[in-house]
Amino acid sequence: MSQRRSPLRILAWSGLVLILLVSIQQLPVGQRLNLGMAPLLSVLQAPGRWWQDATLWLHTRSQLQSDYQHATIRLEQQSTLTQEVRSLREENRQLRALLDIQQIRGYHWHAAKVQGRSPDKMSQRLILLAQQAAPDDVIVSSDGLVGLVDHAKPGSAVVRTILDAAIAVPVTIPGTALAALVRGQGDRLMVDFVPIENAPKAGSILQTSGAGGMFPAGIPVARITKVEPIPGQVFAKVDAEPIAHWQRESWLAMASATGRAAQ
Amino acid sequence: MIAPFVLLLSLLGIMLNLALAGLVVQPDWAAALLLAAILAQRGNWVWVLPGFWIHDLALHWSSLVCLPVVALIPFFLAKADEHLGPGRPQRVLLMFAGLFPLLWFGWSFSQWLLTMMVCTFAWYFAARPDVSPA
CATH class of the missing domain: 2.40.10.350 (Rod shape-determining protein MreC, domain 2)
Known part of the structure; x- marks a missing residue:
């Protein structure tokens, strides 16, 4: 005798599973899964990081010297910008005080x-x-x-x-x-x-x-x-x-x- | 027994999707593998559906992305095989249907197309009959 399941029973089971899925929808299951996977993602990204580190070892002396010169120039430019930012920040603070505007605090x-x-x-x-x-x-x-x-x-x-x-x-x-x-x-x-x-x-x-x-x-x-x-x-x-x-x-x-x- | 192998690969696929999104265009590895398993053998739904549930939750924080559509595939496949005889056309159609929600949930067309390709490839290998020595 063949065991054919009645369509009504299948429908009832499907309805039950759907209700279960919809109720689980309200719980933060996906978020917790992502948090659990976070350390493993770091492992997967490790080869990329190793490659980046390895390329640093392959830099030639001339490349390193030119990088250093660029860095020095950028540092000088940034220190000038920092001075400007300081004076602008002070000006901004005074203007905000005049206009009575709140800072992003807290x-x-x-x-x-x-x-x-x-x-x-x-x-x-x-x-x-x-x-x-x-x-x-x-x-x-x-x-x-x-x-x-x-x-x-x-x-x-x-x-x-x-x-x-x-x-x-x-x-x-x-x-x-x-x-x-x-x-x-x-x-x-x-x-x-x-x-x-x-x-x-x-x-x-x-x-x-x-x-x-x-x-x-x-x-x-x-x-x-x-x-x-x-x-x-x-x-x-x-x-x-x-x-x-x-x-x-x-x-x-x-x-x-x-x-x-x-x- | 392909279930543990496919489930493990799918988990790896989910993590690859999360770790490398934004860096490279990649298919939905897990959806492709799990769908291929169900297309190759509709009896695999027992472990494929929980796999799709985890997939939907991990990548979309929702149980109702691919799962509701894929849950209907074994049923439709049985009906179609009964009426038309076992064949590829209905499976190809159901593959389109099973992966269609990805487009709706924000995956790009190129990612969707890649997923179809990986699914077809995996389906071909999963459906090969076991060759036993004489």
């Missing part, structure tokens, strides 16, 4: 090395090598905002970038009354709550407003690519792209709120 900044990233073309998630990371720490590149730490363990952290739909960033354009929200759409950003009358032009740069206290104010977030008024609606449909390019960056900055860092 955050402890440190560097973190990118150890891995999700393989989708926009790299929506990152794995960082960081000693003092904590959930909700803000990640910033040299260009702008990258995202937030989702989970962390001693030595590594996983980051959700602003392209992830789970993150919403309060933004503004300095000098305007705009208070909008940037949300991730996978491969682009969407800006919510932009009134049609005061809609900024394409190309405008949105910065963090600091509202909500999660992100420090004044960090560039997105460049507006398209503004489309919707007839009969209060708010325009606004598309944007991230300012930061984290797909190829090796190092990123991490800002921990000093209150959180103390904990």
